[in-house]
Amino acid sequence: MSKRNGTHEGTVNVAILGCGRIARHMARTLRSMARDERYRGLVRPYAVATRADERRAVEFAGEYGFDKAYGAYETMLADPEVDLVYIATPHALHAQHAIACMLAGKNVLVEKSFTANTGQAKKVLDVARQTKLLCTEAIWTRYMPSRAIILDAIRSGVIGEPRQVYANLSYPVSGKARMTDPAMAGGALLDVGVYPINFVAMAFPDAEPTRVTSSCVFTDRGVDEQFCATFWLDNGVMAVVDASMTAVGSRQGIVQGDKGYLIVENINNPEAVKVFDPDHRLVDTIPVPEQITGYEYQVVSAAKAILEGERECREMPHEETLRIMGVMDGLRAQWGEVYPFER
Structure with missing residues (x-):
């Protein structure tokens, strides 16, 4: 990536930190983007890194067409050609990995949940x-x-005045080890529950909850297995969200006017x-537009922000990340759920 006359020009080299399932989904997306005239x-x-398994990184890079493979995160971060690092490690590690990347001069795209709690998020920001x-x-x-x-459909008035939303x-x-491990900030909330919470926030971006009631069921290891929460918003809308890591859900979002x-x-x-x-x-x-995987939009936004010298993406500004983290912290406080590293 070059810089001319104060503005960046060129191609953003993307690296992935981690080689798990979600890293592979991003790798497939990047491979397809490199072949697509809209994005190439x-x-x-550009690169992928594992914590301590160079052979795994080499196999990953070969499968998805990455130029470089590193058997240690630190080695990848020393590569001056890396522009943007996609962090695809468990929630509890996001903060330390994001900070390490930025201290090494790398821009970061941090997989949700951004961190395990608001305190970590503030340190990263x-x-x-x-x-x-x-x-x-x-x-x-x-x-x-x-x-x-x-959002346009809601604001068009086609359903009248919104009164309720469910997601x-x-x-x-x-069955995934990280999902049930308290040390990795496991549980339904940060992994799947974050989506219905964000759905409500996107449907009513100017509304704030005035009251929240919730309940959850814990696993035998003490992380939230499934939960339900009701938010009374200051625009008069009642929002109900639920999530589970043991059930097959409808995945629906319903806005009722x-x-x-x-x-x-x-x-x-x-x-x-x-x-x-x-x-x-x-x-x-x-209808919704056809897409590669759906991951391409966040990559495009991050890449354009880097080229334009921006420090956050307008689609998910820092203030909104902190707001959602605060909502999830509040739910865990109601349940008495504390991760070991928070004690």
Whole structure:
């Protein structure tokens, strides 16, 4: 990446820190972007690093077409050609890895949940301010075109005055070791529950909760297995969200007004927005644009922000990341859920 006359030009070299499932999803996205005329001049799948397994990194790089493979995070961070690091490690490690990347001069795209708690998030963003590097949360639904489509539908008045919103995301993922490990900030909340919370925040971006009630069920290791929360928003809307890591959920987002309602199919990666009238008749189906995987939008936003010298992405500014982290901290406080590293 070059810099001319005070503005950046060129291609952003993207590196992935970690080789797990979500890292592979991002790698497939970057590989496809490099072959797509819309994106290939903007981003380049450049490097991957594991904590201590060079062979695994080499196999990963070969499978997805990355130029470099590193068997240690520190070695990758010493590479001057790395422009942006996508952090794909467990929640409890996000803060230390993001800080290490920025202190090494690398911009960061940090997988959700941004950190394990608000205190960690503030430390990360303090380093972002000090280093003047881009630091943004990789919660993909915030960057998708579907976000504006849903908001436009709500604000169009087609369902009248919104009164209630419901959002669910549930997957049977308790078999994954990190999901049940308190030391890794396991549980349903940070992994799947973050999506319905963000759905409500995107549907009503100017509203704040005035009261919250919630309940959860814990695993035998003491992390939240499934939960339900009700938020009374200051715009008069009641929001109900739930999530589970042991059940198959509807994944629906439903916004209910006094003249109808709309259903978003799959809040985790919206497929369509269906509008119903007061008699429950389907009156419109609003399509969502075709995409590579859906991850490309956050990569594009981060890359453009770097080239333009920005330190945050407008789709998920630092203030909003802190707000969502605060909501999740508040829920855990109601449940008495404390991670070992917080004690």
